[in-house]
Amino acid sequence: MKENVASTFVFILLLFLNTNLLNGQSPPGKPEIFKCRSPEKETFTCWWKPGTDGGLPTNYTLTYHKEGETDIYECPDYKTGGPNSCYFNKKHTSIWTVYIIVINATNQMGSSASDPRYVDVTYIVEPNPPVNLTLELKQPEDQKLYLWIKWFPPTLVDLRTGWLILQYEIRLKPEKAAEWETHFAGQQTQFKILSLYPGHKYVVQVRCKPDHGFWSKWGPESSIQIPNDFTMKDTTVWIFVAVLSAVIGLIMVWVVVLKGYSMVTCILPPVPGPKIKGFDTHLLEAAT
Known part of the structure; x- marks a missing residue:
């Protein structure tokens, strides 16, 4: 009797699976974690790409544990970072700690999981762009005119404690030019450009990079018109x-x-000639 019940159950299950497969339904495809980023070493966000949904409503969850620990946690915030993301606020972010992160996809037909992503917040810092970029033309007395560029660090970054050190890069070009001219500014937040073409409108952008991590995106463009007669x-x-x-x-x-x-x-x-007093030059001529 038990064997008949088991056989019937297996038959119904196979029939159910075959019916769903014929309808184009299947377990979800494998998701992929494609980026994790921290703007200031105090919080971070991870984003993933869903796999195929198998033609069914699919639920995604992010789970993680810290290296050397066995406790598994679920994402604390699925909303702040946008669709298909998980945001870790200051309470859930630890420096010098390796997070092992996995995305799980589940639907009525089954489940799948992404490859694990190993994240150390120290090495995923990508700051926001610098802010308040200003351009000014200056020409001290009896000196050549130059472009004075100034900016401020990203608003979320606290540089006073030395927790994060930023370096800056500037790029500029005449508005209609195709190629950018790039200058590395180090840690300073101001820079002087001497070589300018008169009569051109210049476009300038700034970006920044931490001691460990990646360049930010280029900040908003600022522009300035160079007069035609500045070299007169x-x-x-x-x-x-x-x-x-x-x-x-x-x-x-x-x-x-x-x-x-x-x-x-x-x-x-x-x-x-000789200036000896009493000497007759004619005698010298006669002797020769």
């Missing part, structure tokens, strides 16, 4: 110096040619 002052001075030098040189050559002097005579004066 320097150009006029150099033209005046060149013309004056040429005139002086021509005058010297003209004087030398007019008086019939050779260049050697002009440079080396003639050797004076």
Whole structure:
């Protein structure tokens, strides 16, 4: 009797599975964790790509445990990071700790799980872009005009404690140019650009990078118009110096040619004759 019941149950199960397969229904495909990011070493978010849903409503859960521990936890916040994400706030984030994270997909036909993702918050820092980018043209007296660029660190980052150290990179180009000119600014939040094309409108962006981690996205563009005549002052001075030098040189050559002097005579004066008192130069000529 028991064997008949077991056989009937298996038959019904196989019939159910075959019916669902014929209807295009199947267990969910394997999901994939494609990115985990921390903006400031204090919180982080992980995102995943769902696999196929097997033609059925599919539920996704993120579970994790810390390396060296056996307790398994579920994602504390599925909403803050957007669809298919899990956000770990300060309460759930530990530095110098390895999180082992898995995405589980389940529907009526079965389940599947992603490959585990090993996450150390220290090495997934990707800060937000710098803010408040300002551009200013400056030209001190008797000096060349330059572009003065200033910005502030991302608002969420606290740099006062040294918990996070940021370095910055600037890129700029004339508005219609295809190639960017890039400058590394180190830890400073201001930079001077000297080589500028007059009459062009320049576009500037800044990004930042922590000591361990990745470059942020480029911040919003700022632009500034370079005047056409900003080099006139320097150009006029150099033209005046060149013309004056040429005139002086021509005058010297003209004087030398007019008086019939050779260049050697002009440079080396003639050797004076003997000046001995009472000496008759005619006697010296007669002796020769």
